[in-house]
Amino acid sequence: MTAVEDQRTEVLRPVDRAPRAPRALLWLLVPIPVLLATAEAIRSPKMNFNDYWAILAKVTGDDGVLRPLALFKLYNEHPIALVGPVFWLDAKLFDAANQALGLFSVALVLVLFATLVSMLPARLTGNARVAVIACLSALLFSSSALEFFGMGMSGVHWLVGIVPAVLALRFAHRGNTAVAVVFGVIGCFGHGAAFPIWVSLAMMAWLRRDELWRFVLPIGFGVLTLALWLLPSRQPGYPSSTLVGVDTMLGTALAMLGQVWAARSTDVAFATGTLTAAVFAFVVFQALPKKGARPAQSTVDDSGWFALAFHVVLVAIMVGFSRSRLGTAEALGPRYAMVALLGACALLVLLVLRGPRLARHHVVPLALTVAVMTYAVGSAQATAVRENYPRQPMLAVAMRVDARAVIDSMNWSTKVLPVLRSMKAYPFSDDFTLGCGRYELGSLVDMSRVKELPGPSGVSRTAGAVETGPVVGNSKIAGWAVLDGEAADCVLVVDGSSEVVGGGAVDVPRADVASTTRGTGRGGWNAVARPGVEDGVVLVGSEDQLYRISLVIKAG
Structure with missing residues (x-):
């Protein structure tokens, strides 16, 4: 490493010049968001929500037996090979309880949290490190992500794709490309949010100037993933209700990036999403080595975070292309919150590690401010999710009395009724x-x-x-x-x-x-x-x- 690179690495070392808060107090902040998310999962309705019934009906026969071949079909353009068995097991073992899936989502996000913590570089130490860990907890278990815990089916479906994808980034970050590819494959069988992982892994290898095979292998798997995704038959789509332009796609992508700080305001989401993308671009540009030079050690240490930010941007672009036909406000949907929150995690860590001197020298107040602000602003998203709770007991009664017109009017699948009866799952269980x-x-x-x-x-x-x-x-x-x-x-x-x-x-x-x-x-x-x-x-x-x-x- 050259003297210039050594000096640059030292400059990028976070320094906390704020008064030192008791470290134990900072550690006590870490589990609070986890406990709040767990409480939300427990108090949510027992009756599951819409996509659960549709997917369960797709992968289960009327006799209650899992249909393995159906697992390789798509649902709303997303794979269900992993979530299908999870939903079936929920019906088989837990009476199709929504709370069980919500608690499973909490467990999956804990894995996500542990993965991100393991990616923090060694040069982030002391109170600054603990404050960042506390902020990561507050972001991942934010009120913006309440749909993942209160409507467990949504959380599980997204997370069985997102969690393996982030694990893939973590192993590639440690230089273990083979294991990263395995987790990448698992994620791509879970949810479409994992599909860009191959480009993200290739980007990391390029940024680190790794061996050529570490770049080519993910690209090959990316091409294979695209080919396999195109194989299943699809029903013809309907024309868009609005005329979509490049501006609509761009606005949808940026709004998704910035939704967690927007309080359900599209205009604010445009602004915060643009700022997020700009910061990502700035720190990546600063980290690029000159032509023919090896990257600085700090760039190698932070490569997983660059790749995570890149992955989040790619998912936002996917949402911009696929969902803009529903209008830019679609990007504010709580189902996209976890991807946006991962972007917020990457933004925080990159600012702390590579941002302006003010950010690197005041890590504790910066991290705690981001944590509190994000959790508070997410209240609007959380309220929108909770508004779905009161109708669930009525749906349970409608299923029990076979009021199919009511079930249809609520956009639920009546095809699942014989499945639930044969499995004696809620609302056909004894505890109804x-x-x-x-x-x-x-x-x-x-x-x-x-x-x-x-x-x-x-x-x-x-x-x-x-x-x-x-x-x-x-x-x-x-x-x-x-x-x-x-x-x-x-x-x-x-x-x-x-x-x-x-x-x-x-x-x-x-x-x-x-x-x-x-x-x-x-x-x-x-x-x-x-x-x-x-x-x-x-x-x-x-x-x-x-x-x-x-x-x-x-x-x-």
Whole structure:
């Protein structure tokens, strides 16, 4: 190494000149985001979400047996060879529980976190190193990534591609190209987000000036991956609803890069995505060795982070090409958050290692500021994900009573119903409940003991209404009810013979009801009844008392 290169490496050594925080306190910050993500997975609905049912129906026969050949088909242009068996095992062993997949996503992100920590160079030491580790934890388990933990099917599908891809970068970073290729292959069977790994591995080999075979081998696997991806038959697509230009593709790609700091604002995402791409370009340009020269040792040490940043940019470009037909706002979807957060991880580490002097000399405040800001801004994404939770119990009832029109209207696959029945998975498992004490589907209700729940009058704190009358089977039934200002504990639908023929979800957000009744903002409910029910009656429960909602407003 030349004297110039030695001097450059020394200049790029991070130095923390801020007052030294107790290192133990910094270490205590590391597990907090992990625990919060775990809590979100546990409190999420038991009922799984849309893609889970479609993929499970694709890879499982009506008898509940896994269909191996179906694993090599595509779903929304993505492979399902890894996620298919995971979903099948979830149905077989855990009653198709969403929480199990959410917790598995937490475990996969822990692997991702450990992988990134192992890629930090040795010259990052002391409090600066611990602060960066704490920030990596906050980024990977950010509120922006709540869909990965609260809607486990989404997290698992993306992560079985992303995690092996990052592991591939880690092993290539350590010079083990053969193992990197193995993980690259695994990732490409998991999700399309892993497809650019071959270009990223080749880029790393070129930047490090490795042997030629370390560059050529990934390129060969990349060509093979593309060929295999083109093999499965596809249904013809529909024309785009908008006229797409280069600007649309560019905007979609940049918005995806910057979404985690955008608070669901497309304009802000354009700006933050552009800044992220600009910083990546700056640090890579600074690291390029002169023609014929060997790269500095710091460049070799940081090559995994350059490759990670490059991989994230390539995924963003893929999203720009494939999803821009849906509009640039599509890039703000929470399903893309983990890729954007990996970009944020690479951005932080490269700034700390190779950025301006201000960043390298104030690592602790920089890392903690990025961690807190990203977690706080992600609240908008997290709120959008949580808004999907209340309808899940109604979907469970719809499946149980075979209300196929309702299932179809919610964009869920009815093809999975015989699969779930044969596997006795939720909602066809023994632990299915309407949440109304002793009242379950088929129970008889003593209507003489049911109290009337009046419609709204003045500022009554005990009132309710059915807003989609008349109450009939195989259709969505919606309304609201507050009991002494509180939400009901459960909702039931009974027919003319007082038999329980349906149920649904309570605690549905209704801000308008809160302002009218001065009660809870979660007084809404949704319900469904079995096909064939006419002139049903909606009951809501609180503790051991049932109430009949007397006000039925005709739908429309």
